[in-house]
Amino acid sequence: MHEMSLAEGILTLVEATARREQARRVKRVTLEIGALASVDIGALRFCFDAVTRASLAEHAALDIITLAGRGWCLPCGLEVPLSALADACPHCGSFQVQPVSGMEMRVKEIDIE
Numbered sequence: 001m002h003e004m005s006l007a008e009g010i011l012t013l014v015e016a017t018a019r020r021e022q023a024r025r026v027k028r029v030t031l032e033i034g035a036l037a038s039v040d041i042g043a044l045r046f047c048f049d050a051v052t053r054a055s056l057a058e059h060a061a062l063d064i065i066t067l068a069g070r071g072w073c074l075p076c077g078l079e080v081p082l083s084a085l086a087d088a089c090p091h092c093g094s095f096q097v098q099p100v101s102g103m104e105m106r107v108k109e110i111d112i113e
């Protein structure tokens with residue numbers, strides 16, 4: 001389950017930021033996750049709650065912004081929306097679609113006090 005290592009990575013980053021800013025606690029963490037990143041949001045929330053227990057980020061709200069995926073369809077020569085990695089081109093139905101964005105995951109904002 002790679003959501004656990006993702007959650008641990010997020011916590012490492014959040015704690016480093018909180019310590020640098022001498023925060024007492026972390027109120028909110030905002031993540032951006034691409035639609036093609038193969039992240040199970042429910043599992044990620046569960047893991048985040050588990051790894052933040054007894055940390056500065058305990059009870060922090062986790063906001064997740066999903067970014068749409070985009071792919072490049074070879075037959076059409078066009079950039080097309082992709083909601084999953086295995087999706088066909090919405091114009092021609094081809095599966096020769098190369099994902100160009102939507103695989104990313106990053107911490108966008110950390111609210112501390």
Ligand SMILES: [Zn+2]
Binds near residue numbers: 073077089093094
């Ligand atoms: Zn196409």
